[in-house]
Amino acid sequence: MSVSVGAVALSYFFFFLFFFFLMLVSGVLKGSVLVLEWEMSEKFFMEMGFCMVLDWVACMFVLSVLFISGCVSIFSGFYLSHENFLKRFFFLVQLFVLSMILLILFPNYLGLMVGWDGLGVVSFLLVVYYLSSNSLSAGMITALSNRIGDVCFLLVIGLMSSMLSYSMWGVLLMSGFFMGFLMMLGSMTKSAQVPFSAWLPEAMAAPTPVSTLVHSSTLVTAGVYVVIRFSEYLGELEKYLLMVFSMVTMFLAGSSACAEVDMKKVVALSTLSQVGMMMFVISVGANTIAFFHLLVHAFFKALMFMCVGGVIFYSGSCQDARLLGGAWFKLPLTSVLFLFSNLSLMGFPFFSGFYSKELIVGVCLSSNCGFLSFILLVVCLALTACYSIRSIGLVFQDMGLSSLSFYSMENSYYLLSLLLMMNGAVMMSIVMQSLIKEFLAVSFIKGSLFYSLLIMVVVFLFNLVLFFTVSMKTMFLGFSKEFFSSMWFLSLISGNLISVGVLTTISKYINYVEMGWIRTYLWQSGVKNMFMGMSNKVLKINFNMVGLVMFYSFCFLVMVFWR
């Protein structure tokens, strides 16, 4: 087992270093771009081919994906150490990383679909890895939500086939109206924006290494990456719609994370709110800042998932946070890193999340996004603080109910993966800001003390109000807990209502139309009676002497006397 884990992880890190070296040497950071195109067919008048683009955006994303996959493979050596089919798991993870890299490197719709479909299908396999009915239903809703995005992208390709090119620079030549809207809709399904958000918390039925790789940094950010690449296709109306949907997603995710009890679902919902924030930044036009937040968030969110995974593993696979607790005394490294990643998430000054969040708030203040959306942004920042502090409290405090009765930190895979990830999460934002000058944006706000203090005071007061109301018990509170903990009933609507409705309608349709009309009426009563009746009549004629003579003499007369 250790050989396969070591081999897989080493291969990821080898490719990481190889790519890093290649990037430094080839001068990509100074702005050079490599474009390779492979033409496949000339029967249509346009260039139908796969076009690979290697610029600094692609390089940075590939590097971070490879680094996180390396750490995840070491982590899965710890988490799935008792698993029989570990080689199969690694094979699936490698397929997933391959699809992601294909998606990143080919910003051309024909090549992108390889990675896009591959991501959807391989994440289905990873979610149903534990063969239970719970994971099957989670896998189905994941795969079908992603399939809706596939269909939107198929329609985009159909629209693009009448324009001149499939790549991201096709907008310079010709572009249609619906392309931006369908592209945005497809990306929204993959990145789990409203109304397609139900699959992300359900997909936590997957093993934790899968959640670390897939649901924190790669799958949900694939939609954001596609929107960043093809962002010139978005017009005013599409950007406005994207802003509305991402705001609703941020608010939904933030409020649901305050009421959710499953630890992994809390982290998933925090991912959802951060992805909503990235989409929001794209909708006001700052693509580079969204990409910066994407990369930085990938690292500390993966770290958070790993810490949560360690706590869950040492509690005997218990994911319910009401039964957890006491990590402060028993798992010191895990709790320090969990605290660190949560503070990064909140945007605590000079942690790694601070740099990107400061840029986000700055660009939103200085652009024309409206008063209401700014208020909602501040509310979402406050909600982020609220659920982060709540999850820290849930994991750290010793309630006496916990099953962390013993600890053993000797597992070297766990420690190694945590330390590697920690390095990445701490240093990544500063390193990126120093390496890539586009990330060091300056926004033109009047840096006044009053406004910054105002935001801090608002956040603090809001959290105070929330914590006070949560401790009261009224009927309104009971309803609002139901409302928030099932993600504004979205998971029930997307899962139960739609699937039960569709399947019962189809079954009734089969009963009445398929089996009833088509098979019974048309065949058995209609056509069969007609054929059997006619053959009976012919038989009757043949067996009756008078009828026989008359019939054949009639035929003879017709044949002789025609014409």
Added chain:
Amino acid sequence: MSCVLMLSVSCILWGLGMNEVGWLIMVCAVALLVVMMDCPFNFYILKSEWLGVDEMSVLMVLLCLLVSMMSLVSSTKEVKNGFVVLMSGWSVVEMVMFICLGSVLFFSVCSWMDFFFFFEFSLVPTFFLILKWGYQPERLQAAVFMLLYTVGSSLPLLMSLVYFWSYVKSDNMLLSKMVGGWKDFNMNWPWLIMSLSFLVKLPVYGAHAWLPKAHVEAPLSGSMLLAGVLLKFGGYGLIRLMWFSEVTNSTIVLFVLVFSLWGGVLSSGVCSCQSDLKSLIAYSSIGHMALSLSVLLSFYSVGKMACVCVLYSHGICSPILFSLAANSYEFCQSRSIMLSKGISRIFPVISGVWFFFCILNMGFPPSLNFFSEVYSVGGLLSLQWLLGLMGGLMCLMTGAYCLILYSLVNHGVVSSMVFKPGLNLSYRYLVSSVFGGVLLLGGTLCLDMFFV
């Protein structure tokens, strides 16, 4: 080139005599056929007085040979069955060879009467195959269904072809088109009646009742040939008929288009609720054929190309799914989804192959199925945005039932109701899948050959 075709036909006839190595002969036939792949596109060439070749017919002949080969490899259990060898009369190999011969000649002839003859000819060996080697007593009604539906709806075609022969005084496809056969008629309603035969064979949704029954009751080689080759007769016939009857894009054609597209959506939905594995795959055939028919009737050139590509990729993928379902049948002696499940723990390679072909069926890039689906939906979208939306809905439901099929067979634990599970599965069902997988994935690299 006609001598190459004569050689391959004679190879098929030679294979008729040999029971054990018939498939080996077919490999030679395929190799010979690949030699003649260099004909230019969009031209219809008359090679002799009975043989007419264009790229689409070469593609279809290749498909026939491939599918017959795959079906012979997968059904060696029935070939080597001692009981059947003792009985005198035809064997499975000869039946499959007859169907293959009829199909190859159907796709190559260039006169309308021969075309019709071979259209009906391949029904006889199929009928016999279902009756003699099927597994259940319902096969009698299924075979009669198939025969009566198909033959009954092709009688108007026969009448109109005979009338046309007497009108133009020539039977040759190319010659009669060049003389300008049908241009004096208003071809809307007559076109519908003539193409009724092809629509039933294809099958369009209202007249599809024969297909699930015939596919389910046929033995494995019969199912593979039905799904792989015999459904393509309808598509090929429609393409030839449209080319030669000069029908315009009128209300009748639009009616058939919308009817078939909506029928495809409905049959994909029906697929999600089936309890019998083979019936599920049969309904998926209806869905794919409906998509190809609707984009063909849009009268775009990309429509015809996408239709041929869908026919080809479905013709390779569907027989392989049938052979995997036969694999499950051998494991638990039943086709029901309640019993054949949970094979992911015990047969990992077969589970991987199931997954691969389920996602290929739903159009996974960069395979041939993906490109055919993309250009079908694209062609429909260019015609009318609502049709494109329905095509997209059909792709969504295709994805749904393919994943349902995969999870039904592979997820969970093996059913405890399986009494004596047969754990000695041979790999003969998987040989054809490797072959077909390579073809479907590698078809991306030579896309010009399949987009005819």
